[in-house]
Amino acid sequence: MMDELNINEETLKSAIGEILKLNPKPGNLNNNKLVQHIVPDFSLKVEDGKLDLSINNSFIPELKINKKFREILESSNEKNKELIYVKNKLDSAKLFISSLQERNSTLFNTLNSIVNFQKEYFLTGDENKLKPMILKNIADDVKLDISTISRVANSKYIETPYGIFLVKYFFSESQSKSDGSNVSNREVKNLIIDMIKSENKVKPLTDTEIMKQLNIKGYNIARRTVSKYRENLKIPIARLRREII
Known part of the structure; x- marks a missing residue:
């Protein structure tokens, strides 16, 4: 490098020293605030006057029971400790998957009720089309506690053709x-x-x-x-x- 740049060792060391003082990420100097990216929990599309609601499960891996463990249990009549252990774990896994499915069903039914209630708004994007809607309206429709609807409204986001909104946005007196x-x-x-x-x-x-x-x-x-x-x-x-x- 000294030969290529035609400099002596002292100059090279001095240059390296200056380089080491530099900030390797200068763009962070003007970025003191943490940027929060919102990943919507739901997506709503409007096509030909119809509303298409879906849950965003892209960040949740697909869960299913390993076939080998199921086959081992079904093919054996023994009740040793190992098989009992495997059976208990499989039962826990089934319960966990069932709970996730129930959660998704609750979320979807809640948002579907909100979307249907505010259908005119979602078809047009006109804020003046929003109807008065309180938590009880949705709770009564989907047969769930108001507290459950409140948790969904205050924590879940939906992506629409008009932007990403906290579900709470669609409620008003x-x-x-x-x-x-x-x-x-x-x-x-x-x-x-x-x-x-x-x-x-x-x-x-x-x-x-x-x-x-x-x-x-x-x-x-x-x-x-x-x-x-x-x-x-x-x-x-x-x-x-x-x-x-």
């Missing part, structure tokens, strides 16, 4: 209208966002003024509910939104 119908409170929150985006920045809308506009549109909503929704959206009060010219 209802908001009554003057015509007797009920809509998702998410629809009302979207209206509040639109009103505030288009408000006079010098004289922003108060919660009372927003309430009155929503009442005119047919939403039976109180000022305190408007305040709650605005706070949920992390939008400051009118006084703090005011722009001084």
